[in-house]
């Protein structure tokens with residue numbers, strides 16, 4: 001294949017919160033915080049320009065995660081661009097459990113698919129399989145790709161996923177500490193084997209979680225109980241562990257967001273809360289009052305669109 005030099009495309013990818021309590025490595029929720037990236041084919045070489053989160057610390061060479069994902073996808077498509085320029089505006093906090101690495105991987109793969117001259121349309125099934133191979137687990141990448149709340153699972157053919165019809169009552173609030181925790185490190189804290197009783201507990205709560213998210217948000221507090229990963233990782237994020245316990249004791253359906261250390265509160269809009277006042281504002285105020293200094297409180301929306309190519313490849317006249 002030949003490279004369409006000068007062609008460019010913009011890709012927008014949402015942050016995600018994985019696990020949602022009990023549904024470890026299978027549930028994810030896309031959130032209204034985004035990275036936006038412009039990919040251009042050039043005459044040669046690699047240029048990476050960044051603003052926003054990680055701009056001062058991330059590499060700008062072939063080891064950049066977006067570049068690695070782009071290369072993996074273009075290799076799979078049998079296409080080698082002469083040169084590549086990537087300009088990113090990073091809005092997703094990194095190393096916080098908000099799916100920044102999944103977003104970077106999805107962006108790179110989507111960028112390659114959208115720019116590849118012999119591809120008519122992005123094949124979401126194929127993209128999901130590849131991004132899961134790169135990321136190592138399907139939950140964040142599935143939600144990032146498809147938007148909304150997703151369930152994902154590993155089949156013989158690779159990762160598969162589908163969307164849930166989340167109730168409009170469900171409102172996500174993300175609490176972000178200053179501290180970071182690498183997902184790789186957090187996964188290393190989990191035991192190889194779990195007691196059968198804990199596995200059965202989480203299986204039951206995961207089923208309940210789907211019911212609560214889609215039909216009965218009033219059950220979210222019970223539906224977000226977990227025995228498989230949050231306590232096991234608590235020592236690596238003591239501030240998050242303590243705040244999680246406090247929020248839940250006060251009746252908020254709080255969970256560790258992804259591998260942490262951020263927390264996600266699945267709060268609820270309810271017309272009876274306070275007539276004349278937006279209920280969401282009241283709920284967010286209650287949560288804010290419990291959060292220590294130094295944490296960011298982000299009342300967000302569910303991103304129902306997922307990863308999107310903002311414009312078709314254009315060939316510039318330069």
Ligand SMILES: Nc1ncnc2c1ncn2[C@@H]1O[C@H](COP(=O)(O)OP(=O)(O)O)[C@@H](O)[C@H]1O
Nearest residue numbers: 065066094095096097098099100101104182183
């Ligand atoms: N926008 C990005 N561009 C390049 N690399 C990124 C980007 N976002 C995240 N990464 C990489 O992923 C790492 C964070 O991944 P991880 O530990 O899984 O945390 P998170 O919960 O944010 O996904 C960063 O240290 C960086 O190496």
Ligand SMILES: N[C@@H](CCOP(=O)(O)O)C(=O)O
Nearest residue numbers: 018025097098099183258259
């Ligand atoms: N299921 C994974 C989710 C990791 O999410 P991240 O946003 O922290 O990368 C896990 O719990 O390890």
